[in-house]
Amino acid sequence: MAWYEIVIPIVTLIVGLVGGFFIGVFYLRRQLENMQKNPDMLQKMAKQMGYNLNKQQMAKAQNMMKNQKFPRK
Secondary structure (H helix, E strand, O other): OOHHHHHHHHHHHHHHHHHHHHHHHHHHHHHHHHHHHHHHHHHHHHHHHHOOOOOOHHHHHHHHHHHHOOOOO
């Protein structure tokens, strides 16, 4: 049994996990940035979590998200 039969799957797993993590972070950051601009997406997310936001709560949530910075790395 050669050493590469063990090392290659482990390296592949690590590369896949790291790549998946960064793709997930990119996707989540992009979704949050889109929610800042689109109140319907924010309302939809709130309903999926079981909350029904009124106009005042929606404005407060949008304001909080606009003040939140999503730094690029």
